[in-house]
Amino acid sequence: MTALEGLLTARIRANGPVTVADYMAECLLHPQHGYYATRDPFGVAGDFTTAPEISQMFGELIGLCLAQSWLDQGTPPRILLAELGPGRGTLMADVLRATARVPGFHNAAAVHLVEASATLRQVQARNVPQAEWHDSINDLPEGPLYLIANEFFDALPIRQFVRDGDGWRERAVGLQDDRLAFGLTTASPLRTLDHRLADTRDGDLVELCPALPPIMGEIGRRIASHGGAALIVDYGDWRSLGDTLQAVADHAPTDPLVHPGAADLTAHVDFAAIAQAAAPALHTRLTPQGVFLERLGIVGRAGTLARNLAGPALESHLAAHRRLTHPAEMGNLFKVMGLYAAGSAILPGLDA
Numbered sequence: 293m294t295a296l297e298g299l300l301t302a303r304i305r306a307n308g309p310v311t312v313a314d315y316m317a318e319c320l321l322h323p324q325h326g327y328y329a330t331r332d333p334f335g336v337a338g339d340f341t342t343a344p345e346i347s348q349m350f351g352e353l354i355g356l357c358l359a360q361s362w363l364d365q366g367t368p369p370r371i372l373l374a375e376l377g378p379g380r381g382t383l384m385a386d387v388l389r390a391t392a393r394v395p396g397f398h399n400a401a402a403v404h405l406v407e408a409s410a411t412l413r414q415v416q417a418r419n420v421p422q423a424e425w426h427d428s429i430n431d432l433p434e435g436p437l438y439l440i441a442n443e444f445f446d447a448l449p450i451r452q453f454v455r456d457g458d459g460w461r462e463r464a465v466g467l468q469d470d471r472l473a474f475g476l477t478t479a480s481p482l483r484t485l486d487h488r489l490a491d492t493r494d495g496d497l498v499e500l501c502p503a504l505p506p507i508m509g510e511i512g513r514r515i516a517s518h519g520g521a522a523l524i525v526d527y528g529d530w531r532s533l534g535d536t537l538q539a540v541a542d543h544a545p546t547d548p549l550v551h552p553g554a555a556d557l558t559a560h561v562d563f564a565a566i567a568q569a570a571a572p573a574l575h576t577r578l579t580p581q582g583v584f585l586e587r588l589g590i591v592g593r594a595g596t597l598a599r600n601l602a603g604p605a606l607e608s609h610l611a612a613h614r615r616l617t618h619p620a621e622m623g624n625l626f627k628v629m630g631l632y633a634a635g636s637a638i639l640p641g642l643d644a
């Protein structure tokens with residue numbers, strides 16, 4: 293039994309079952325025993341690999357996309373270049389290297405990272421020493437905001453509800469024979485899920501991410517009032533339906549209720565909820581990651597990098613290119629949502 297399992301079991305015994313969101317929050321961010329609080333989970337030695345850890349091309353193209361948006365918006369002299377949930381800081385480091393040649397961009401940009409894990413902040417400080425760290429998007433100074441979030445929203449806790457007539461039963465984590473087990477509350481109507489009555493049937497499971505609307509509302513407010521743009525990259529689709537909670541440890545799927553705190557927990561991102569929370573302040577465009585990277589020129593960039601490689605290094609570079617863009621790998625499952633103020637130019641790479 294993990295230390296966190298002991299704490300959760302005692303809490304449930306004393307106060308009753310917890311929501312899936314409470315369970316996820318404890319597993320990921322408990323200050324002593326949470327997954328992100330206790331480790332650097334990225335890469336071959338960790339539990340999973342994200343796009344910026346697969347290839348530098350990902351961050352380079354994202355950087356050039358944001359820099360083009362800055363140029364299109366008239367090169368505002370002071371901007372925030374911000375990232376939510378920067379992991380190791382690899383994406384921001386690649387963004388900064390690629391944009392170093394855009395005249396004036398680095399003089400204008402102050403780097404801000406929003407990160408909950410003290411352990412990962414230390415890793416980020418090695419890769420992006422010039423950054424300033426924050427606990428929340430609300431703590432950033434005001435100004436034009438150019439923001440990236442890759443695999444951030446999938447780590448935010450979700451609540452799950454099963455439809456029962458016109459009401460909903462919430463999925464909760466309780467105890468069965470002293471082990472963690474899923475159960476359902478009794479049905480009740482829920483105004484926040486009224487919009488899902490039209491596209492669901494009895495027994496369907498839908499997910500809500502309570503932390504998402506305030507974060508996206510704040511991003512929308514800032515970009516609408518000061519200018520800027522946001523690129524949100526994650527796996528998911530326009531509308532989420534069904535149980536997408538998943539646990540990964542050591543690059544393999546595992547049961548979300550086994551080893552709490554020792555496995556990564558994620559859920560698919562509902563991009564409609566992102567768009568809805570940012571609207572009407574912002575235009576939003578959703579594009580598959582593979583198409584987005586190809587439009588930004590990943591094929592040419594991959595060719596340039598390949599010229600200096602041979603043998604296993606070349607093979608791994610070709611595999612990384614394929615992994616980021618091929619529809620059977622990350623190309624279709626991952627989506628890029630671009631957000632920008634009405635009246636600003638659309639960001640390059642997005643579906644018009």
Ligand SMILES: C[S@@+](CC[C@H](N)C(=O)[O-])C[C@H]1O[C@@H](n2cnc3c(N)ncnc32)[C@H](O)[C@@H]1O
Pocket residue numbers: 321328334342343344345376377378379380383406407408409412427441442443444447448
């Ligand atoms: C799956 S990782 C993605 C890392 C990175 N963006 C990448 O692509 O490699 C999720 C990141 O979000 C951070 N995180 C999770 N929940 C957070 C929260 N509520 N506030 C701030 N950061 C959070 C984690 O510590 C981690 O850095």
